[in-house]
Amino acid sequence: xxxxxxxxxxxxxxxxxxxxxxxxxxxxxxxxxxxxxxxxxxxxxxxxxxxxxxxxxxxxxxxxxxxxxxxxxxxxxxxxxxxxxxxxxxxxxxxxxxxxxxxxxxxxxxxxxxxxxxxxxxxxxxxxxxxxxxxxxxxxxxxxxxxxxxxxxxxxxxxxxxxxxxxxxxxxxxxxxxxxx
Numbered sequence: 282x283x284x285x286x287x288x289x290x291x292x293x294x295x296x297x298x299x300x301x302x303x304x305x306x307x308x309x310x311x312x313x314x315x316x317x318x319x320x321x322x323x324x325x326x327x328x329x330x331x332x333x334x335x336x337x338x339x340x341x342x343x344x345x346x347x348x349x350x351x352x353x354x355x356x357x358x359x360x361x362x363x364x365x366x367x368x369x370x371x372x373x374x375x376x377x378x379x380x381x382x383x384x385x386x387x388x389x390x391x392x393x394x395x396x397x398x399x400x401x402x403x404x405x406x407x408x409x410x411x412x413x414x415x416x417x418x419x420x421x422x423x424x425x426x427x428x429x430x431x432x433x434x435x436x437x438x439x440x441x442x443x444x445x446x447x448x449x450x451x452x453x454x455x456x457x458x459x460x461x462x
Contacts, residue, residue, distance in 0.1 A: 284408055288391040292402055292414040293328045301426030302399050307344055315419040319451035323417055332395040334386060339365045341398030346370060361401055399427050407434045413457050420450040438462035
C-alpha cells in the first residue's frame with residue numbers, strides 16, 4: 282500500500298536500450314552525446330518547470346554538485362543518503378531515511394517532486410511513491426552499468442501516456458502508475 286502524501290512524484294531519466302542509466306563508474310558520455318545528437322532538451326525544460334522539489338541519492342548528487350550553474354537553483358533539493366555529511370552543501374538538505382524526507386516534503390508544502398537516481402527511484406517505486414515515469418531511451422547497448430530498475434516488491438502496473446520519437450533514434454515514453462490495478 283502506497284504511503285499517504287499530498288505531493289506527486291515523477292521520474293524523468295535517460296537509459297540505454299539495455300536499461301542502464303550510467304556506466305559502473307557513473308560515466309554518462311554515452312547518454313549525453315546521443316542526447317545532444319537528438320536535438321533540443323527532449324522535454325526536460327517543460328517537465329522541470331512544474332517541479333518544486335528534487336530528491337536524489339548520493340550517487341546522483343556527488344557528480345552534479347560541481348555543475349555550474351547548479352541545476353536545481355530555485356528548487357528545494359533533498360539528498361537521501363546514509364553516509365553523506367548532513368552539512369555537506371548549503372544548497373541541499375541531507376536525509377538519512379525516507380520517512381524523515383517525506384515528512385519534510387509535506388511540511389514544506391511540496392506539490393511536485395522530481396525523483397532522480399537509480400537507487401532512489403527504486404526505493405520510491407518499492408514504496409509506491411512514483412506517480413509518473415518519463416523514460417528516454419537512447420539507441421545504444423552499453424552491456425553493463427547501473428540499472429534503472431531492480432526488485433520492486435511486486436508488479437508495478439503502468440498506463441502508457443505518450444511516446445515521442447526524436448532525432449538520432451531517441452525514443453521517449455511516459456507512463457502513469459496505475460493505482461487501480
